[in-house]
Amino acid sequence: xxxxxxxxxxxxxxxxxxxxxxxxxxxxxxxxxxxxxxxxxxxxxxxxxxxxxxxxxxxxxxxxxxxxxxxxxxxxxxxxxxxxxxxxxxxxxxxxxxxxxxxxxxxxxxxxxxxxxxxxxxxxxxxxxxxxxxxxxxxxxxxxxxxxxxxxxxxxxxxxxxxxxxxxxxxxxxxxxxxxxxxxxxxxxxxxxxxxxxx
Amino acid sequence: xxxxxxxxxxxxxxxxxxxxxxxxxxxxxxxxxxxxxxxxxxxxxxxxxxxxxxxxxxxxxxxxxxxxxxxxxxxxxxxxxxxxxxxxxxxxxxxxxxxxxxxxxxxxxxxxxxxxxxxxxxxxxxxxxxxxxxxxxxxxxxxxxxxxxxxxxxxxxxxxxxxxxxxxxxxxxxxxxxxxxxxxxxxxxxxxxxxxxxxxxxxxxxxxxxxxxxxxxxxxxxxxxxxxxxxxxxxxxxxxxxxxxxxxxxxxxxxxxxxxxxxxxxxxxxxxxxxxxxxxxxxxxxxxxxxxx
Numbered sequence: 006x007x008x009x010x011x012x013x014x015x016x017x018x019x020x021x022x023x024x025x026x027x028x029x030x031x032x033x034x035x036x037x038x039x040x041x042x043x044x045x046x047x048x049x050x051x052x053x054x055x056x057x058x059x060x061x062x063x064x065x066x067x068x069x070x071x072x073x074x075x076x077x078x079x080x081x082x083x084x085x086x087x088x089x090x091x092x093x094x095x096x097x098x099x100x101x102x103x104x105x106x107x108x109x110x111x112x113x114x115x116x117x118x119x120x121x122x123x124x125x126x127x128x129x130x131x132x133x134x135x136x137x138x139x140x141x142x143x144x145x146x147x148x149x150x151x152x153x154x155x156x157x158x159x160x161x162x163x164x165x166x167x168x169x170x171x172x173x174x175x176x177x178x179x180x181x182x183x184x185x186x187x188x189x190x191x192x193x194x195x196x197x198x199x200x201x202x203x204x
Numbered sequence: 205x206x207x208x209x210x211x212x213x214x215x216x217x218x219x220x221x222x223x224x225x226x227x228x229x230x231x232x233x234x235x236x237x238x239x240x241x242x243x244x245x246x247x248x249x250x251x252x253x254x255x256x257x258x259x260x261x262x263x264x265x266x267x268x269x270x271x272x273x274x275x276x277x278x279x280x281x282x283x284x285x286x287x288x289x290x291x292x293x294x295x296x297x298x299x300x301x302x303x304x305x306x307x308x309x310x311x312x313x314x315x316x317x318x319x320x321x322x323x324x325x326x327x328x329x330x331x332x333x334x335x336x337x338x339x340x341x342x343x344x345x346x347x348x349x350x351x352x353x354x355x356x357x358x359x360x361x362x363x364x365x366x367x368x369x370x371x372x373x374x375x376x377x378x379x380x381x382x383x384x385x386x387x388x389x390x391x392x393x394x395x396x397x398x399x400x401x402x403x404x405x406x407x408x409x410x411x412x413x414x415x416x417x418x419x420x421x422x423x424x425x426x427x428x429x430x431x432x433x434x435x436x437x438x439x440x441x442x443x444x445x446x447x448x449x450x451x452x453x454x455x456x457x458x459x460x461x462x463x464x465x466x467x468x469x470x471x472x473x474x475x476x477x478x479x480x481x482x483x484x485x486x487x488x489x490x491x492x493x494x495x496x497x
Binding site: 006013021024025026027028030031034038039042043047059060063064067068080087132133136137138140141142148151152154155156157158160161176180183186187188193203 | 219220221222256257259260263264265266267268269276277278279280281282283284285288289293294295297299329380382383384387408448457458463
């Protein structure tokens with residue numbers, strides 16, 4: 006689908022990439038490169054390693070765009086999944102663990118203690134890295150209210166006092182920020198936290 | 205009984221405060237919102253809305269409460285170096301070059317007479333679209349279009365160098381790919397893009413899935429301006445995109461997805477105008493124009 010500015014959605018973009026369209030590939034990088042790279046830097050703690058893994062992930066898109074299934078998740082989510090696997094492989098290599106077993110097998114071989122479960126720890130670290138990167142990409146004013154609410158645990162009125170702005174301003178910034186984050190996270194369902202239950 | 209609109213609004217308000225939604229939906233809590241709870245029991249859309257908001261809250265609480273070395277989760281922006289973009293694009297191009305060379309060799313060895321006839325027919329359909337004699341525009345545009353089928357057709361003669369030159373402009377690969385798809389469609393169509401003095405300034409080619417606009421009649425847009433493409437019909441101006449440049453060739457490529465198709469109706473026109481970057485309405489003079497009659 007093409008919007009009124011001629012900007013294709015992810016599905017159309019991947020279709021073009023699958024047919025060798027470099028401009029579409031550039032667009033995909035411009036659209037998702039920041040999220041992939043930022044998540045990898047946070048996950049790996051090394052910009053150089055993150056750049057190498059990001060390159061691997063985007064080249065995987067270039068080579069295998071035809072395998073993308075938009076019904077499963079967003080293109081950003083697909084790229085993040087590739088990046089996560091490559092990053093964990095890299096961490097394994099650096100830890101000099103020669104086992105070729107995938108994370109799931111390591112998981113099964115573990116004693117079940119979630120605090121020591123390497124696969125669980127990796128998942129948690131990855132999830133934190135991606136969510137923090139999504140928050141980091143918000144406009145400054147929106148990022149600040151999200152940090153005060155979720156990192157510092159302040160209420161909307163406390164945030165308004167802290168920032169010296171009307172509570173209506175805090176609410177509108179929060180509303181915009183959460184809407185953006187919700188839309189982004191919807192494409193990466195495995196990162197969405199546990200839902201609340203009506204009791 | 206709370207109606208859907210009220211419930212939707214209430215959920216959106218509660219979603220602003222971490223924990224407020226959960227508290228409102230806890231029947232045992234003093235702040236339980238019983239009308240909302242009753243509405244949710246019969247409204248799947250609102251249930252899904254609650255699920256999405258609560259999932260988001262849980263993710264944010266989990267990821268931002270965890271503290272880093274500075275006592276707070278790191279949420280400062282991390283910018284990728286420009287060199288990463290360049291490296292990734294260069295690596296992709298390098299792979300394409302290798303794949304193209306391999307595919308070219310394979311196609312040449314495997315080609316049948318029938319395929320050759322098909323290729324000639326496709327080339328002929330291009331050549332048949334011939335603007336007035338002496339137009340230098342056509343040569344450049346024909347080369348840009350011919351390059352789309354260069355992979356399946358052995359070219360000879362003076363067009364070869366020109367095609368290779370155009371092929372070196374990597375940004376035109378989108379045009380190449382889309383043009384190839386257009387030409388593969390037996391129902392594809394071509395119209396000339398006319399400059400204000402009536403001379404041919406470019407070409408529009410389209411099929412049901414792709415539309416390519418090519419012109420060498422434009423100079424790069426001044427800073428702060430953009431050449432915007434418009435579909436005009438029934439009194440409506442619809443901006444569909446902005447022209448990009450690869451060398452001296454300006455182009456715009458649009459592709460429909462699998463659920464839609466491109467249908468340009470008789471009586472509609474296509475305009476290219478020069479507009480401010482931020483402009484959303486058509487204000488500049490029409491520089492290039494085509495009629496879909």
